[in-house]
Amino acid sequence: MNSAALAAAFAERFGTEPDGLWSAPGRVNVIGEHTDYNAGFVLPFAIKHSTTVAAAVRRDRTVRVSSTFAPDDEPVEADLDLLTEGGVHGWAAYPLGVLWAMEQSGHRCPGLDLLVDSNVPVGAGLSSSAALECAVAVAVTDLAQTGMSRRELAGIGQLAENRMVGAPTGIMDQSASLLGKPGHAVFLDCRSGEARLVPLDLEAAGLELLVIDTRVSHSHSTGGYAARRRSCELGAEQMGVPALRDLTVGDLGRAADVLEEETFRRVRHVVTENARVEAAVEVLTGSSPAALGPLLVASHASMRDDFEISCPELDTAVEAALAAGALGARMTGGGFGGSAIALARVSDVPAIRSAVEQAFASADFRAPGIFSVLPGAGAGRAG
Structure with missing residues (x-):
């Protein structure tokens, strides 16, 4: 839905014009999976698929949240003074969780009417949840003039997801959504919160990054993700380090014992x-993005065999893409479904797309969604 249509839908839903529109993108993670909550490194980028929120300030402390995807549903309504941790369920926990987290952090929020629209595929591992959180966060910080930095807003989104939604995620998704820039990836140190932009000009290199949405939905608030996090915490404790970030490849021999x-x-x-x-950042700093290929392949093997978060659909997508000429491919996101990515020369994209579709049909899987993504801009005002 374009900005004018969303503003008109808001006026019809709430009987008043919005004070503005704010948008935040989903993200693709080039590499660095399940490292964020282990105080490690990640390399995501913001994509052009985004969530947009139309918002208007109210005179009371009521928040009403609605979505263009359920035009006949009554808005979810909450009193800011009565919001409690874990007290909201369903999709409204994400926007209301942001408001709760801001208030927990000492920033008083106004009552609001919010209408949400999005073209980020839900459940595809492209972080539709962080896009929603960040769109609301930038809207509120503008409307309430909180003066919060992008780094602070990333923490707000993470707090909302961890404690209101109950998903034990790290800070990568929100950081990518807030800090992204066209032609760049975001190299994030999840311990310090420091981030820097790394060149990722796929177009100039004659490359595309294909997202292969397996249509297998996943949820971070369910058991598999949380179980992996507990295993990591146990491993760090038994190795005597604050987080797995503090171990190097040279420590793996001792870890095996x-x-x-x-x-x-x-x-x-x-x-x-x-x-x-770290190797990917070095590659992008001094070479063509094409050189990322072997790192992507190794990452998928590690997630499939060591972390055990892949699934037959993801493995099929990766194998078919590589066989058809992709330079590298791997699953992306939290796992147990979602999407794979494939780095390819533009000329090879049609063959790769066809090969993946045929492999899914042969395996009797649901037809995948396949589309190209390029690094885009981070969250901000949209109207």
Whole structure:
């Protein structure tokens, strides 16, 4: 829905014009999976698929939240003075969680009417949840003039997702959504919160990054993701370090002696994935993005075999893309479904698309969604 249509829909829904529109993108993670909550490194970029929020300030402390995807549903309504941790369920927990988190952080929020529209595929591993959180966060910080920095807003989004939604995610998704820039990836140190932009000009290199949405939905608030996080925390504790970030590849020999087999494999994934992120940054700083290919392939193998978060659809997507000429491919996102990415020369994209579609049909999987993404701009005012 374009800006004018969203503003008109808001006026029809709430009987008043919005004070403005704010938008935040989803993200694709080039490399660095399940490293964020281990105080490690990640390398995502913002995409052009985004969530837009039309907002208007109210005179009371009521928040009403509605969506263009459910035009006949009554808005979800809440009193800011009565919001409690974990007290909101369903999709409205994300925007209301942002308001709760801001108030918990000492920033008083006004009552609001909010209408949400999005073209970020839900459940595809492209962080539709962070896009929603960040769109609301930038809207509120503008309307309430909180003066919060992008880094602070990323923390607000993470707090909302961790404690209102109950998903034990790290800070990567919000950081990518807020800090993204066209032609660049965001190299984020998840311990310090420091971020810097790294060149990722795919167009200039004659490359595309394909997203292959398996249509297998996943949820971070369910058991698999939380179980992996617990394994990582156990591994760090037994290795005597604050977080797995503090281990290097050279420590894996000792880890194999100290840890039971499954925990060791979880630890090995995180340690080697951190090393791959740093290698990817070095590649992008001094070479063509095409050189990322082998790192992507190694990342997928690690997530499939050591972290065990892939699924048959993701493996099929990666294998078919590589067989058809992709320079590299891997699953992206939290796992257990969602999307894979494939780095390809523009000339090879049609063959790769066809090969993946045929492989899914042969396996009797649901037809995948396949589209190209390029690094885009971070969250901001949209109207």
